[in-house]
Amino acid sequence: MxxxxxxxxxxxxxxxxxxxxxxxxxxxxxxxxxxxxxxxxxxxxxxxxxxxxxxxxxxxxxxxxxxxxxxxxxxxxxxxxxxxxxxxxxxxxxxxxxxxSTFAPSAQKTDNSKELYIDLYSRVADMFHYGLLKTDAGKFALEYITKRGITMETIEKFKLGYSPADRSWLKRFLKSKNFSDEFLAKSGLFSKKYPDVAFFSDRLMFPIFDRRGQTLAFGGRFLRGDPEKSPKYLNSGDLIQYQKGETLYAFNFAKNSIRENKKVIFCEGYMDCIAYHQCGITYAVAPLGTALTDDQIKIVRGFADTILLSFDSDGAGQKATWRAILMCRRQGLTVKIIRLHNAKDPAEIMLNFGADTLTNEVNSAILDSDYLLSFLSQKYQKDTPEGKAKFALEFFPYIDALQTDIQKESSLELLGRTLNISLEAVKRDFNNREDVKKRTLSVNTEGQKPVSNGVVVNSEFRALLAVLSDTNQFELMQSRLTEDDFENPSARTLFSVLKECYESGDLSFVSVLNHCNHDGIKQKITESVSRGEFSQCTAQSVAESVERLQINSLKRKRKEILQQMNSLQGQLSIPANQELMTRLFEQKKLIDEKINNKGLEYGSGTGS
CATH class of the missing domain: 3.90.580.10 (Zinc finger, CHC2-type domain)
Incomplete structure (x- = not known):
């Protein structure tokens, strides 16, 4: 001792x-x-x-x-x-x-379990790294990562690994090294329901380090098998030594470069971050299997005055970009957006076009205001009073997030020029934005029922409440849906909570309530379960709900694509717009095929 x-x-x-x-x-x-x-x-x-x-x-x-x-x-x-x-x-x-051996006033006895778990994770990271580089079982994972353009030097730097397909191997090995069952049960490396079963198996492993380079947790990428039955990425939940909302992937490698360049790139995930670093853009970091948090922004705020956002261009990526812009602006940071051309992510650009192209994309990043105005110009018709009003109302939160009167005034002028309306009219609506917002929100969309606690209960939310009555059914739901498939913010929040609990191995009612930070949603869950509203929920009814949600999500994405295509009409003389139109057409074609297939499987779906 x-x-x-x-x-x-x-x-x-x-x-x-x-x-x-x-x-x-x-x-x-x-x-x-x-x-x-x-x-x-x-x-x-x-x-x-x-x-x-x-x-x-x-x-x-x-x-x-x-x-x-x-x-x-x-x-x-x-x-x-x-x-x-x-x-x-x-x-x-x-x-x-x-x-x-004696007590000193300023030195108190402490539990050293945090250090012990850091040591455990460091040892397991070494084992996974060896499994990737030195074992026959890990060869396919090594081939996958090298085919994506990742060099051996980068693999060594980020200590990438492979977790064995045998889910009982890790427990046996650690027990042979005298680790106790009690200690391992709290490690996060094993299923809470089946304590001898490894949480990660047959995956490409990404160790997550603290700012000093100590291994705290893991992310694991699915590589083979049925993608419908396993999430693409599986991430460690919060642990004694690790809180994902307070940690950034690769910050230990990036912090000196962030300090020198006074800027940082927030990108989508592990592979994107690694691609940036391999291309010499070493001030890139990534959130860890969750949305960007204020605490993660605070980590870099002391070093950087400019944030560059590099999220996917799909619906989920656009929402993440919008949210991140507001969060960073509220902390007084300048924000720019990296727009990737001819590729879906930085790793693809690195593989197909090389480091110089990715560097040029970073150097061509645009201001967040230009990005948002361009995005809203595709979403709304600027030649109609209704379109202008909706456009302005959606842009106002950005102005709200700015920290100085000069920034606010300049952005209001920019909005007025974009909509071809007077600065005075824009200011009046901005100053009365809360009243305008209340009038807009008072018109509820079809099937939504507002309740006093701020939760909107519609078919999406009810589908999740139904799953809570039989949590075994959530495995199907999480394998086929993501947060982006939910339009209702309350449903999106509840789905994220359920997914987090599922990945931690504890999807109990108590665990869900403990993980949920929204009092209104907790109240609705408790009320529903207490009343036994969905006690007769069946696997078939959950499957049908999942089908409906998928179809509705595809139709929303199709509508967004059509709006973008319409906005490009008359601007196709520009080569970049021609390329974008081609990509949008292919995306629409793929979505149409999926809708038709699901329509045959399920029926006519909902809506048109």
Whole structure:
């Protein structure tokens, strides 16, 4: 048993830690005489009021009054307790940790399970990496990744791996190394329902590192088998050592480049991020199997003043881009959009056209305002009063998210020019936007029933409530649907919660309520289950609901494509528009085929 950290060690950490180096890992600092200044990481600000004084080994913010020494700073930034902060700094500055058998006021006994799980994940990452490079079972995964243009150097750098198809192998191996059942049950490496069954099997593995390069978690890509029965990507849920909403993939590799370039790329996933790095664009990071969070933006805000968004161009990607723009703007960051041509993602551009082409796409990124105005111009008819009103109403949240009056005024002028209406008219509607929004939202779409707690209950939401009465049916639903297949925001949120619980191995009623942060949805779930509304739900009824949702989603996508095609009419003399029209036509053709096939399977579907 280690005991408590000695006062001697604590004193050594306090005296030997370079506080400028410690803070500099999180904040862009500028030297001014005997002090270093930057924007405070504990509250949002545009003008630096955060001061580090090396001579006194302390920091202080004149805005929010946060202050302390290196240990305090690490505690707050890493969300760890005192002993863990001491260990982090001791490791960083090569200070020996000594333990005492007596109690010291500032050194409290701590649970070291976080460090033990980090050690476990590092060992498992090594095993998976060996499995990819050195075993016959992993050859097909290695062939897949190299065919996609990933070099051996990149594979080594990101420590890519392969998880064995035998789902009992990992438990047997770790048990032979004296890991206990109790310890492994809490590791997240095994199914909660079947504790001897590995969570990841027969997948290409992506270790997820913290900012210091320690392995915290995994993402696994499906490569073979029936895609209807397995999600394309399977990701670790939140763990003792890992909270996905507070971590960014590849930040450990990207942080120095982000600091030097003062910009960062947020991209869709693991492969996109790896492609950027292999092409020399080393300031790319990715959210981890979830939507971008404010905490993830805060990670890079201390180093970057410009965010470049590189999400897919499909419906889900457009929604993710729109949401990310608002979030980044609310934190005072400049935002640009990377638009990829002749390829669906950065990995495809790297493979087919090379690093120079991908670099040119990044250098040609456009401002978020230009992107949004172009997007809305395709969505609405700007030559009608109704189209102009809807266009403006959808653009107003962007103006709301801007942080200065100059930015807001300039964007209102830009909107007026785009719609060919006066600045005064645009300002009036913007200033009265809440009333305009309420009038718009008071007209509910067909089949939607608003309730007092802010949840819209329609057929999509009811389908998910039905699955809650028999969670075994969710496997079919999650294998065929994604968040983007739900139009109702309440249903989309509930589906995300169910999927997160499913992937964690615990889809119980209690787990769903614990994972759901929306009080209105929790109330509706509890009410529905208590009443037994869907107690007679059958596998057939769930399958039929899934078919209906798929058909409706395809029809919405078809409508969006038709709107884009209509907006391009009269502009086809431009080669880029010709290419876009061709791609849209192919997408529409594919969707038409899917709708027809599902119509034959299910019937006439819903709507036209």
């Amino acid at each position: 280690e005991g408590i950290i000695s006062q001697e060690t604590i004193d050594a950490v306090n005296s030997q830690s370079d506080i400028v180096a410690v803070v500099g890992d999180y904040v862009q600092l500028e030297n001014r005489g005997n002090q270093w200044w930057g924007c405070c990481p504990f509250h949002h600000e545009k003008t630096p009021s955060f001061c580090v004084t090396p001579e006194k080994k302390m920091y202080y913010c004149f805005g929010c009054h946060a202050g302390g020494n290196a240990i305090t700073f690490v505690k707050e930034m890493e969300k760890v307790n005192f002993p863990e902060a001491v260990k982090i700094l001791a490791k960083k500055f090569n200070i020996e940790i000594k333990y005492s």
